[in-house]
Amino acid sequence: MKKIKIGLLGCGTVGQGVYELLKLNKNKYLPLLEGTELEIVKILVNDLKKERGDIPVGLLTTNPYEIIHNEEIDVVIEVIGGTTNAEEYILDAIKNGKHIITANKDLMATKGQNILEQGNKYGKVVRYEASVAGAIPIISTIKEDLVSNQITKVMGIINGTTNFILTKMFAEGRSLDSVLKEAQDLGYAEADPTSDIEGLDAARKIAILASIAFNRRVKLSDVYVEGITKISVDDVNYAKQFKSTIKLLGIAILKENAIEVRVYPTLLPLTHPLANVDDVYNAVYLEGNAFGDLTLIGKGAGGLPTASAVVSDLLSIAKIINKGSIEVENCSCYLDLEIKKIEDTSSHYYFRMVVVDKTRVLSKIADAFADNFVSIDSVIQKKLPDGKAELVILTDRVLNKNMQSAREQIENLDVVLEIKSVLNSEKEY
Amino acid sequence: MKKIKIGLLGCGTVGQGVYELLKLNKNKYLPLLEGTELEIVKILVNDLKKERGDIPVGLLTTNPYEIIHNEEIDVVIEVIGGTTNAEEYILDAIKNGKHIITANKDLMATKGQNILEQGNKYGKVVRYEASVAGAIPIISTIKEDLVSNQITKVMGIINGTTNFILTKMFAEGRSLDSVLKEAQDLGYAEADPTSDIEGLDAARKIAILASIAFNRRVKLSDVYVEGITKISVDDVNYAKQFKSTIKLLGIAILKENAIEVRVYPTLLPLTHPLANVDDVYNAVYLEGNAFGDLTLIGKGAGGLPTASAVVSDLLSIAKIINKGSIEVENCSCYLDLEIKKIEDTSSHYYFRMVVVDKTRVLSKIADAFADNFVSIDSVIQKKLPDGKAELVILTDRVLNKNMQSAREQIENLDVVLEIKSVLNSEKEY
Numbered sequence: 001m002k003k004i005k006i007g008l009l010g011c012g013t014v015g016q017g018v019y020e021l022l023k024l025n026k027n028k029y030l031p032l033l034e035g036t037e038l039e040i041v042k043i044l045v046n047d048l049k050k051e052r053g054d055i056p057v058g059l060l061t062t063n064p065y066e067i068i069h070n071e072e073i074d075v076v077i078e079v080i081g082g083t084t085n086a087e088e089y090i091l092d093a094i095k096n097g098k099h100i101i102t103a104n105k106d107l108m109a110t111k112g113q114n115i116l117e118q119g120n121k122y123g124k125v126v127r128y129e130a131s132v133a134g135a136i137p138i139i140s141t142i143k144e145d146l147v148s149n150q151i152t153k154v155m156g157i158i159n160g161t162t163n164f165i166l167t168k169m170f171a172e173g174r175s176l177d178s179v180l181k182e183a184q185d186l187g188y189a190e191a192d193p194t195s196d197i198e199g200l201d202a203a204r205k206i207a208i209l210a211s212i213a214f215n216r217r218v219k220l221s222d223v224y225v226e227g228i229t230k231i232s233v234d235d236v237n238y239a240k241q242f243k244s245t246i247k248l249l250g251i252a253i254l255k256e257n258a259i260e261v262r263v264y265p266t267l268l269p270l271t272h273p274l275a276n277v278d279d280v281y282n283a284v285y286l287e288g289n290a291f292g293d294l295t296l297i298g299k300g301a302g303g304l305p306t307a308s309a310v311v312s313d314l315l316s317i318a319k320i321i322n323k324g325s326i327e328v329e330n331c332s333c334y335l336d337l338e339i340k341k342i343e344d345t346s347s348h349y350y351f352r353m354v355v356v357d358k359t360r361v362l363s364k365i366a367d368a369f370a371d372n373f374v375s376i377d378s379v380i381q382k383k384l385p386d387g388k389a390e391l392v393i394l395t396d397r398v399l400n401k402n403m404q405s406a407r408e409q410i411e412n413l414d415v416v417l418e419i420k421s422v423l424n425s426e427k428e429y
Numbered sequence: 430m431k432k433i434k435i436g437l438l439g440c441g442t443v444g445q446g447v448y449e450l451l452k453l454n455k456n457k458y459l460p461l462l463e464g465t466e467l468e469i470v471k472i473l474v475n476d477l478k479k480e481r482g483d484i485p486v487g488l489l490t491t492n493p494y495e496i497i498h499n500e501e502i503d504v505v506i507e508v509i510g511g512t513t514n515a516e517e518y519i520l521d522a523i524k525n526g527k528h529i530i531t532a533n534k535d536l537m538a539t540k541g542q543n544i545l546e547q548g549n550k551y552g553k554v555v556r557y558e559a560s561v562a563g564a565i566p567i568i569s570t571i572k573e574d575l576v577s578n579q580i581t582k583v584m585g586i587i588n589g590t591t592n593f594i595l596t597k598m599f600a601e602g603r604s605l606d607s608v609l610k611e612a613q614d615l616g617y618a619e620a621d622p623t624s625d626i627e628g629l630d631a632a633r634k635i636a637i638l639a640s641i642a643f644n645r646r647v648k649l650s651d652v653y654v655e656g657i658t659k660i661s662v663d664d665v666n667y668a669k670q671f672k673s674t675i676k677l678l679g680i681a682i683l684k685e686n687a688i689e690v691r692v693y694p695t696l697l698p699l700t701h702p703l704a705n706v707d708d709v710y711n712a713v714y715l716e717g718n719a720f721g722d723l724t725l726i727g728k729g730a731g732g733l734p735t736a737s738a739v740v741s742d743l744l745s746i747a748k749i750i751n752k753g754s755i756e757v758e759n760c761s762c763y764l765d766l767e768i769k770k771i772e773d774t775s776s777h778y779y780f781r782m783v784v785v786d787k788t789r790v791l792s793k794i795a796d797a798f799a800d801n802f803v804s805i806d807s808v809i810q811k812k813l814p815d816g817k818a819e820l821v822i823l824t825d826r827v828l829n830k831n832m833q834s835a836r837e838q839i840e841n842l843d844v845v846l847e848i849k850s851v852l853n854s855e856k857e858y
Binding site: 017021024025028029031032129135136137140141144145146147148149150215273276288289290291292293294295296297298299302304305307308309310311312314315316334 | 446450453454457458460461558564565566569570573574575576577578579644702705717718719720721722723724725726727728731733734736737738739740741743744745763
């Protein structure tokens with residue numbers, strides 16, 4: 001039986017998941033493979049001695065070129081992650097005639113264009129479904145299943161760590177620090193959680209999704225990013241009063257031939273399909289000009305869930321290999337749309353501030369908003385000790401730059417002691 | 430510019446949606462079509478005189494053979510619906526060299542196998558994404574995006590009419606009859622609503638999904654069906670007490686190499702991803718052996734949402750035509766798995782009954798359950814006037830035949846005045 005031979009770069013959770021899945025569902029794949037068979041022939045690891053379940057030691061190597069330059073290998077699966085070696089290995093593998101599957105969001109969000117173009121140049125397929133939202137087939141859904149639409153909005157919970165933290169903060173009223181520590185103990189958060197809680201991980205993923213949805217290459221550096229470190233239990237409690245939750249969202253919007261792309265913690269009404277996506281689940285909400293809206297909810301990480309995406313890509317490449325006619329359509333970013341500065345975007349905003357508890361304070365603040373063309377949607381005022389009050393204001397949809405100038409003006413009011421937080425709010429959807 | 434020519438059989442809501450969408454997104458499709466262009470050249474209608482927006486009257490015909498036997502047509506889109514003429518037209522079109530796109534669930538759930546086999550025989554592609562769940566790309570998600578998995582469960586809200594009715598019954602505490610009338614007035618329910626409220630429409634769709642998910646042809650006649658007509662406001666109120674909702678679900682399960690496939694109203698805990706899918710939205714919840722679970726929520730009907738699925742299929746066929754190498758993989762039902770009788774399936778069950786309000790009544794009923802190996806999960810008892818009481822019992826997961834025999838034994842107890850309803854309940858998921 002003809003074999004399609006696979007080299008695996010990396011053998012962590014995802015790599016082991018891929019090995020396991022190919023074994024688990026072997027009998028299901030046979031009738032799909034038109035008389036061929038999938039076989040992992042080499043696996044790159046750092047340490048030959050580490051325990052790796054039932055993976056035969058004979059498959060392991062510490063030399064990447066035994067895979068990249070291996071003439072019998074058809075497909076290279078890169079699950080090392082990060083940007084240290086992955087790019088070099090992938091580009092070298094493409095030049096050496098390998099089709100590529102990668103789960104590497106860091107790489108695709110920064111060097112994606114070059115990798116896809118090199119794939120085009122050498123007639124090799126590059127697939128990366130696993131790089132965003134784990135088991136949720138969001139790339140293929142946008143690229144293939146919804147291809148009849150102009151996608152106008154992509155909004156996703158695409159970082160499991162922060163979603164776990166925010167879910168716990170809401171359910172248990174605990175502080176971010178306390179929940180973060182638990183997430184680290186459970187292995188849901190890294191020892192250095194910066195990339196997750198500062199929103200960078202989500203930013204990489206929304207850059208990839210925006211590129212695919214709008215046919216315009218969007219890089220990590222194009223994404224406006226705020227993390228969740230500023231969210232306090234007070235914000236959680238006020239969000240509840242507004243019948244809302246707070247989620248870290250990656251948002252990409254196409255409006256009037258310009259793109260907006262950002263990551264920030266956002267108040268979301270409990271009726272929104274993303275509002276009840278909890279714990280380490282990921283979800284993506286899409287809007288398009290024919291389907292209306294569509295939401296996908298699934299597991300964003302883990303060995304088998306991520307392997308689900310990798311192996312679906314692999315079966316699709318196997319089909320292409322078996323047909324003998326290689327159709328390469330890796331890069332679909334043929335448009336050159338403007339990416340808006342954050343100042344020029346609009347949203348609803350949530351302000352929480354501590355003020356002096358006197359008459360006319362609210363009117364002074366309302367005037368400051370009005371001076372900057374910011375209209376107010378709703379207000380909660382709460383007495384604090386020592387002659388202070390807490391004021392929470394939701395605005396209508398206004399320009400970000402008007403919100404910023406209102407914020408500055410309010411900060412300078414003598415009756416305002418401190419602006420505790422300013423968050424975004426998705427009211428209409 | 431080379432044209433891919435399309436004949437449209439039918440010009441109702443969906444047909445007009447297809448025409449409109451091809452115009453709306455023409456510029457988006459051009460770069461995908463490799464120098465070809467999509468053109469609707471003929472549309473079959475019943476009445477040439479009816480108002481159809483900006484569709485040129487010159488495109489219309491009342492003679493199906495101007496499309497089916499038209500040599501210049503490459504793709505036939507069937508959006509007539511029903512089983513009167515659609516099968517004959519489609520089979521004739523395949524023999525005459527046309528690729529087929531159909532939105533016809535009635536046809537695919539009864540004659541699907543033959544149509545797909547004829548497509549295979551004549552080397553023509555048959556696509557039917559629009560036949561289930563409107564804009565939700567559920568067929569492609571199962572067939573392509575999750576192909577790496579063995580799907581083990583498909584559970585869907587796949588009938589918008591009944592979901593609208595149940596949503597209103599829950600939100601407003603109104604009776605089925607009253608909400609049904611409103612749905613008819615709004616155009617959400619047919620004048621003869623039998624197919625929707627008796628669960629037949631959902632049964633057709635779950636038959637199609639089960640066939641695709643389990644690679645085993647499942648027909649409408651294989652599906653066990655109960656509709657929503659027996660649901661009363663009392664059931665709605667008890668469901669709320671169990672922190673649950675009631676949804677009409679199509680359920681297909683693969684367990685120990687056998688298939689279970691059924692449609693029935695089901696108590697669903699409010700924490701389930703399908704529980705908050707309201708109004709005319711559709712949703713499908715999937716389980717697989719790698720991805721875990723995945724939920725898709727979107728619009729189940731309407732002109733443009735359904736056209737979204739039809740035109741995505743069309744673009745995919747256009748790509749195949751442009752490549753010149755026709756790959757036909759229409760029918761994937763190569764397995765011969767047993768389909769279980771409903772008696773041999775298991776579920777949690779909800780019993781509501783009116784009993785004589787005396788001591789030992791509960792123990793007699795509990796004994797009757799126990800005699801039939803049905804264990805009880807929870808009980809609500811409520812006093813009624815005239816020495817009666819209402820008893821609501823949720824069972825653990827038990828065999829359907831044991832539930833049935835318990836039901837018979839309980840019905841014959843002299844202390845039981847009436848079993849008001851027995852519903853299914855999805856407790857674990």
